[in-house]
Amino acid sequence: MIRCEHLKVTFNAGLATEKRALRGVNLTIPQGEFITVIGSNGAGKSTLLNTIAGDIRSSAGRLYFDDRDVTALSAAARTRDVARVFQDPLAGTCGDMTIEENMALAYGRGNRGGLRLALNERLRQLFREQLSRLNLGLEDRLDAKMGLLSGGQRQSVSLLMSALQPSKILLLDEHTAALDPKTAALVMDITDQIVAEKKLTVLMVTHSMRQALDHGSRTIMMHEGQVAFDLSGEERSQYGVKDLLNLFAQIRPDGEELDDDKLLLGA
Amino acid sequence: MSLFSFLGTLEIGFIFGLVAVGVYLTFRVLDFPDLTVDGSFTLGAALAAALILAGVNPYLATLCAMFGGAAAGLLTAWLNLRFNILHLLASILTMTALYTINLRVMGKPNLALIAEPTVLSPFESLGIPNMYLKVIFVAAVVIAVGLLLAWFLNTQYGMAMRATGANPRMAQANGIVINEKIYAGLALSNGLVALAGALFAQTNGFADSTMGIGTIVVGLAAVIVGESLLNSRSMLVIVFSCILGSLLYRLAVSVALNADFIGFTTSDLNLITAVLVGLALILPHFRREWKARKAAQGGAA
Ligand SMILES: Nc1ncnc2c1ncn2[C@@H]1O[C@H](COP(=O)(O)OP(=O)(O)O)[C@@H](O)[C@H]1O
Ligand SMILES: [Mg+2]
Numbered sequence: 136m137i138r139c140e141h142l143k144v145t146f147n148a149g150l151a152t153e154k155r156a157l158r159g160v161n162l163t164i165p166q167g168e169f170i171t172v173i174g175s176n177g178a179g180k181s182t183l184l185n186t187i188a189g190d191i192r193s194s195a196g197r198l199y200f201d202d203r204d205v206t207a208l209s210a211a212a213r214t215r216d217v218a219r220v221f222q223d224p225l226a227g228t229c230g231d232m233t234i235e236e237n238m239a240l241a242y243g244r245g246n247r248g249g250l251r252l253a254l255n256e257r258l259r260q261l262f263r264e265q266l267s268r269l270n271l272g273l274e275d276r277l278d279a280k281m282g283l284l285s286g287g288q289r290q291s292v293s294l295l296m297s298a299l300q301p302s303k304i305l306l307l308d309e310h311t312a313a314l315d316p317k318t319a320a321l322v323m324d325i326t327d328q329i330v331a332e333k334k335l336t337v338l339m340v341t342h343s344m345r346q347a348l349d350h351g352s353r354t355i356m357m358h359e360g361q362v363a364f365d366l367s368g369e370e371r372s373q374y375g376v377k378d379l380l381n382l383f384a385q386i387r388p389d390g391e392e393l394d395d396d397k398l399l400l401g402a
Numbered sequence: 403m404s405l406f407s408f409l410g411t412l413e414i415g416f417i418f419g420l421v422a423v424g425v426y427l428t429f430r431v432l433d434f435p436d437l438t439v440d441g442s443f444t445l446g447a448a449l450a451a452a453l454i455l456a457g458v459n460p461y462l463a464t465l466c467a468m469f470g471g472a473a474a475g476l477l478t479a480w481l482n483l484r485f486n487i488l489h490l491l492a493s494i495l496t497m498t499a500l501y502t503i504n505l506r507v508m509g510k511p512n513l514a515l516i517a518e519p520t521v522l523s524p525f526e527s528l529g530i531p532n533m534y535l536k537v538i539f540v541a542a543v544v545i546a547v548g549l550l551l552a553w554f555l556n557t558q559y560g561m562a563m564r565a566t567g568a569n570p571r572m573a574q575a576n577g578i579v580i581n582e583k584i585y586a587g588l589a590l591s592n593g594l595v596a597l598a599g600a601l602f603a604q605t606n607g608f609a610d611s612t613m614g615i616g617t618i619v620v621g622l623a624a625v626i627v628g629e630s631l632l633n634s635r636s637m638l639v640i641v642f643s644c645i646l647g648s649l650l651y652r653l654a655v656s657v658a659l660n661a662d663f664i665g666f667t668t669s670d671l672n673l674i675t676a677v678l679v680g681l682a683l684i685l686p687h688f689r690r691e692w693k694a695r696k697a698a699q700g701g702a703a
Contacts, residue, residue: 209579250558
């Protein structure tokens with residue numbers, strides 16, 4: 136379970152460029168729930184995920200995992216509970232290191248053992264098994280440099296890496312946005328598989344209304360650093376992309392146009 | 403080149419192999435350009451020489467020298483991590499401070515080790531001529547360090563250090579405490595460079611307050627030479643290519659200095675090295691620009 140209590144984040148506090156990115160977010164996500172997060176550019180979606188991961192410190196409010204107050208915990212310490220996949224396929228992996236080394240790093244999350252060799256045959260076998268799920272032939276290229284893979288391949292591996300160690304929470308920040316539609320669909324497939332297998336609590340930011348409604352069981356929309364609406368259950372199942380767009384319009388009465396309708400409506 | 407000067411070149415090449423792997427750790431593994439090494443090389447020599455002259459066992463003295471170097475590395479890391487001082491500037495501060503500290507350690511600008519025991523003393527009874535013994539000894543030390551370092555970089559801890567330099571955000575997302583890895587890496591790097599200084603003082607019989615000038619550039623040159631020769635993903639190959647790079651660099655320098663028709667002298671060395679390293683740094687830049695221009699033209703066509 137994740138519980139945000141009045142979470143606030145202000146960038147460049149006190150300067151002319153001050154930006155209140157989160158303005159008191161209240162959100163409770165029960166164990167095992169898969170939430171999709173939408174909202175226009177700059178709404179604070181990434182900031183919310185980064186704050187939950189610990190990359191960004193909140194300036195006020197509290198954050199709980201289950202009933203533990205983790206507000207003061209460092210990002211590294213939170214990785215015992217939190218795994219994540221970034222939007223940029225280059226961000227989640229080391230291009231200069233091999234596939235197996237990257238996976239070994241992810242395998243070490245939460246129980247880094249020090250001066251033991253990071254790789255061995257048993258682990259390589261495990262990595263091969265995992266990689267073969269992707270049907271990309273990567274299981275035969277364990278010692279290829281990550282930098283040689285395409286964006287989609289890297290993102291798929293990042294996703295597998297996020298699930299190598301047990302964790303409770305998975306944070307996905309537009310993790311299919313940089314991919315072509317076909318690869319994006321593949322990555323979403325694996326996402327659903329992993330989430331179901333590991334019974335994870337998930338926050339997935341997406342630009343695609345379709346994706347937001349098709350995956351998970353609850354959708355929230357962020358606007359100006361707050362949760363503007365929260366959709367679940369019966370009500371959500373009756374929503375279509377059109378209805379979501381109407382909600383968008385209501386929240387922005389000034390008639391501001393959405394940044395990219397095609398992206399929002401697309402697969 | 404005489405056999406004697408060839409062996410001398412190998413000896414220095416091996417010793418600077420330690421500098422090269424130290425520089426590789428900071429510049430390449432951690433992506434932390436660290437100039438502390440100019441000071442920590444001298445610090446290693448100064449500590450070893452001063453302690454040996456004070457009657458301390460040479461092995462203990464060498465160990466102390468390594469810890470001294472490690473402390474210098476920690477200071478640079480602390481200035482950078484704790485106070486957000488740019489890494490280059492932080493290392494220049496430490497290097498400058500070390501200049502005074504090294505003079506204090508030695509008590510005067512240079513110390514001579516003539517009849518004093520050194521790390522080589524226990525092996526002198528083996529009857530191997532001294533000029534061979536020195537090379538064999540430093541080669542053994544450097545190869546052992548290389549093997550250990552390659553192993554270390556493949557451990558969970560070492561791999562975490564590599565990730566810290568390659569992609570700190572990814573490292574952190576995988577539970578790696580990146581600051582700790584930077585402290586450890588700088589301590590290790592400068593500890594190795596100080597070991598090089600301590601060995602240099604004992605095989606060459608002196609420590610001098612200015613001996614460290616240009617160490618960083620020589621180390622970098624060795625790394626670059628090694629990289630251009632061997633391109634591998636194996637840590638073992640990479641570490642030993644740094645050492646090989648150092649040997650080749652020294653041989654090339656020694657050939658150039660010995661070729662009378664070129665007319666180079668030892669004092670020209672720093673300029674030549676700087677030009678070489680400069681070229682090695684500039685060429686990839688031009689290659690990128692050239693590629694980008696070609697791509698732009700291709701796009702426009
Ligand atoms: N590190 C930062 N420094 C200053 N401003 C930032 C920073 N990160 C994000 N912001 C600002 O905070 C707001 C929310 O950003 P973000 O959470 O990235 O939005 P999005 O919903 O598009 O993911 C934006 O106005 C953005 O410009
Ligand atoms: Mg974002």
